[in-house]
Amino acid sequence: MKKIKISIGNKEYNVELAISNKEQEQGLQNIKSLSADEGMLFVFDKPDEISFWMKNTSIPLDIIFINEEMNVISVHKGVPFSEELITEDNVSFVLEVNENSGIKKEDELEILSNKKIKLDKMHVLDTNGQSQMDLEGGERIFSRNHTKTLIKFAKKADVMDNDNGYRALGKRIFKFLQVQNDTPEEYVQSKN
Numbered sequence: 001m002k003k004i005k006i007s008i009g010n011k012e013y014n015v016e017l018a019i020s021n022k023e024q025e026q027g028l029q030n031i032k033s034l035s036a037d038e039g040m041l042f043v044f045d046k047p048d049e050i051s052f053w054m055k056n057t058s059i060p061l062d063i064i065f066i067n068e069e070m071n072v073i074s075v076h077k078g079v080p081f082s083e084e085l086i087t088e089d090n091v092s093f094v095l096e097v098n099e100n101s102g103i104k105k106e107d108e109l110e111i112l113s114n115k116k117i118k119l120d121k122m123h124v125l126d127t128n129g130q131s132q133m134d135l136e137g138g139e140r141i142f143s144r145n146h147t148k149t150l151i152k153f154a155k156k157a158d159v160m161d162n163d164n165g166y167r168a169l170g171k172r173i174f175k176f177l178q179v180q181n182d183t184p185e186e187y188v189q190s191k192n
Contacts, residue, residue: 005112006041008064008072008095009103012112015041015095028096029056039097050091054082062101066093068174069167070109075101146176 002017014037018024024042028034044050047068054061061078065088076086077099093109142150153172157165 004041006095007110007112009101009107011037011102013037013039013095013097015039015097018042027052027057028059028061031057031059033059034098036098039095042094042096044092044094047090047092049087049089050094051085051087052076052078052094053085054078054080057081060099061096062099062103064095064097064101064103065091066095066109068092069170072103072105072107072109074105075103142176142180146179150176 003014004017006013006015016039018027018040019042027042028040042050050065052063057078058080060080063076063078063086065073065076067073067090070093073088073091078086078096095103095109097103150169150172153165153169157169
């Protein structure tokens with residue numbers, strides 16, 4: 001499993017990512033201990049009603065439900081081997097760490113790692129077929145109109161210098177990413 005570094009509740013953790021169904025089903029079952037700065041972060045495709053239990057988990061945990069804005073919705077005590085379901089709605093992430101973490105409702109999750117997956121380079125070409133930029137992989141390119149809109153929102157957020165401005169910028173970015181995800185793939189062929 002891939003590990004990343006996060007910050008939440010004024011503390012940093014090195015967490016394993018649970019993204020696939022198999023990883024999420026396994027979770028921290030059969031783990032005998034966790035260091036104070038370790039945990040597991042479950043990442044879900046879209047906000048949903050999520051349930052967790054402690055079956056086959058022998059260490060007491062804090063189970064932290066986090067929304068799409070990366071704010072803590074609730075913190076629950078995970079009792080070893082309990083099969084009682086703990087459920088929350090509108091969940092995008094769940095963090096499991098040792099009990100008594102001090103993490104509380106409305107704390108903010110921040111991803112500190114900036115790991116990139118190495119892929120073959122791609123090139124953004126200008127109208128003459130010359131490379132303007134190399135892409136390593138995983139980057140997104142917005143249309144000119146979307147880029148102009150994002151710049152406006154970024155400037156407004158900078159001037160407002162409060163959560164509402166940055167939240168509006170973030171929502172707009174995710175909206176444009178969703179537009180990209182919903183658009184069929186297009187291929188550009190070079191003229192020879």
